[in-house]
Amino acid sequence: MMSEIVIHTENLTRKFGDFVAVNTISFDVKAGEIFGFLGANGAGKTTAMKILCGLLSPTSGVASVAGFDVYKENEQIKENIGYMSQKFSLYENLTVRENIRFFGGIYGIDRKSLKVKSEELIQRLGLGLEADKLVGSLPLGWKQKISFSVAILHNPKVVFLDEPTGGVDPITRRQFWDMIYEASAKGITVFVTTHYMDEAEYCDRVSIMVDGAIAAMGKPSELKKQFAVENMDGVFLQLARGAKRSE
Amino acid sequence: MNKLLFLLQKEFKQIFRNPTILRMIIIMPILQLILLPLAADYEVKNIMVSVVDLDHSPYSKRLIQKIDASSYFKLVEYSPSYKKSLETVGDGKTDLILTIPRGFEKTLIKENSTKLHLAADAVNGIRGGLGSTYLTQVVGDFNREIREEWLVMPRNSEIPQIEVTTANWYNPHYKYPLFMVPGILVVLVTMVGAFMTALNIVAEKEIGTIEQLNVTPLKKHEFILGKLIPFWVLGMVSITMGIVVAFVIFRILPVGSFLTIYAFSAVYLFGVLGIGLLISTFSDTQQQATLFAFFAMMVFILLGGLYTPIEGMPRWSQILTYFNPPAYLIKIVRAIYIKGSVFSDLKNDFYVLIAFAIGFNGLAILNYRKRMA
Missing domain, CATH: 3.40.50.300 (P-loop containing nucleotide triphosphate hydrolases)
Incomplete structure (x- = not known):
């Protein structure tokens, strides 16, 4: 180690x-x-x-x-650093894909690789069908998984x-x-x-x-x-x- | 720059998904502009007059007729005594009591002058004050009339008379909507600019997403611009809505140019956005922000000259209005709408608006912390 x-x-x-x-x-x-x-x-x-x-x-x-x-x-x-707070920290009135893009964007990931990264992430989380649903409509467990993935998106x-x-x-x-x-x-x-x-x-x-x-x-x-x-x-x-x- | 674009994209998406905000910027201007100018009318009409005629002479009859003929007054009662009349004031049926003393005509002819007694219910100061002013004018008219009649006889000894005629410039018919609509436009822009910004930022505090933004490398100025620009755009949309409604409903168009109105509104909006931002740095909950906004709005309107003219205020509160941004824009928009003032007429006010924009935003930026102390 x-x-x-x-x-x-x-x-x-x-x-x-x-x-x-x-x-x-x-x-x-x-x-x-x-x-x-x-x-x-x-x-x-x-x-x-x-x-x-x-x-x-x-x-x-x-x-x-x-x-x-x-x-x-x-x-x-x-x-x-990435940070996932106790309070739920994604925007409930944005979709899964929009949240990923937004947070990726403000961490300075450029648009092209952001697109690739967010699609990859959506596939990995198995959220293909839910990607365009508002985060607020998803169960808590999913929100937290997405939150975590977003927090480490910028490596x-x-x-x-x-x-x-x-x-x-x-x-x-x-x-x-x-x-x-x-x-x-x-x-x-x-x-x-x-x-x-x-x-x-x-x-x-x-x-x-x-x-x-x-x-x-x-x-x-x-x-x-x-x-x-x-x-x-x-x-x-x-x-x-x-x-x-x-x- | 790129980060700012992401922020703006997010902000606009959220705004368009929030039906409350859309309702506010569309329905609020329409309702306010339709209802307020019609309701907020300073003209006092239908003043109830009770007459105590103790003279019962041709002259006293003539004076009473003259009062009755005026559209401002409504003769509600002939009373045998002042005391009796006073009772109807208590009931709220009478605003003014005019007492014509016994021997009114006789004294007037003999001594060339006489006295009338006028009492006004001053619970509503404006109504009482205006009522007695109007009535005094009617009495003055009456006085002039009878004097002219007396003077007709000796043709040669005509006294030079000064007659005052008035011309009301810019708004000759005292159209109230023409006066109110530009003022209400300003109130609208202020509401959208200051309070929607404040509530939006405080909502992020409440949900906790602001913390999420504060742990990102997002710069303070990027965050602030990301919040200001969308509400600046909304404010401009709101004022445009207002201008359209003013034309459609009241057929009011500015005498001056639209460009001047937009130029001033654009700068003014940055100032009120700064106020919103400042409120958001003080408040932790939307409730606090709303209460604060409510009090601020009262001051803005009451010290803004929307309903009561600033020139009529006591000196100390006139000084306070120098620090009240809406007071400037209300004056400016009225001048452009009603008089057709051009940019150079209002140059100094423009500088003041710029100063407000820099001042409020500066304070807000100083007060906004990504990290708690």
Whole structure:
């Protein structure tokens, strides 16, 4: 495995007034890794992710993504990342094809290759018949698959996924993770937050956030050994039980 | 540049798929232009007059006849006393009470002057004020008439008389639609420009798609132009609709040139689009944006000279109107429509509109953040 570091943070902190949403977190993510970012609701996952995506300024600490500093090179970071937010992020009143073209277009893919790429994508997703339907009329699972595909259409170095599988059935979730593996195989680093502990098992490495700080980090197998439990659920429960913040 | 084209393409597609927006730019101009000029008429007619004639003389009869003959007044009652008359004011049946005192004719002939008493219901200040002004004019006419009769006899001692005649320029018949239609056109452009832009951007905030745009390398100016240009086009469409409706319904065409109207509207629109953009940077929900827009619109219209002339406002609020963009365009469009003003007449206003466009957009751009602090 390559050891190039794609995401680097050191004592990264974000405060909202007196509230410390993200408390001195430090970690590295290597190229091509699938990095699971776990934590209970309100633990600070989304805040940390927004800082890395350049949507939110950090209060203090160091962070860089794809080799660019989050303080100064915010806009360069954006050229190199894909992002799929917790809120549904495609335009519901545009068709599948129009959404793909639009987002491809604003990432600077030229019209000719965009045309080829979007047809390819539509075929791969098996959406030949639905390509000209409004996204709003499609089931949630499909929307999320399209969202993800759109987020990696421009071949970013890193893709950030904020609870990408919230609210979908187990089969679609499984298919979604197949897509994540495919992306990872192409060398795209995947940074994913989730509530589902079975999904945590699919990650190369996970970190578990409790009350804004990272309470544990490592391969799922190592963590299970460390906490002497059979699955990630057990690890999570042991750590999250001590949490003071909740929804 | 290419990215901007993608944005515009997306924006126009969404607009044409949104029936509410289309309804707003088509039906709103038609309804507003048909209803408002007909309803918003300042002329006060049918002023109810109650007369307390305590004199019962030929002169008092003649004065009453004269009032009755005027199209502004309606004699609703002859009352035996002022007190009795006052009761009908309480019921809202009377606007004015004219009391002709006992000995009116006698004093007038003997002493060459006399007094009348006029009381007005000032709950509706405009109606009361205009009513008493009109009635004073009628009394003045009456006064002149009888004086002329008296003077006819000694031919040689004619007093030089000054007669004032008035000519109403540009709108000789005080056609209200001619006055209102250009003003309403401006309100329309303002609504489309400022509020549809604000609501559109805030809607993207609410749905969350703006976050998706903010993580892309899309530049701030590309995003802003991508939002402004479509609504600029819609605003121009809306004003065109308005011009057509004004002609079809009221047969009103500008005396000046269409080109001048479009030139001013084009610049003005960028200013109000900037206001919309600014509102969107302050608001997180469409509800907030709508409320803000509602208050802004009230100020725009009330301080814009659409209904009440700016010249009649107190000094401090006249100064406020200098900062009210619609006040300029209402004045400009009226001047072009009614007087046929040309570009050079309105040059200074043009510079002010440019300043507004730069100012509001500048503030909005400064305030728009791709990244939250």
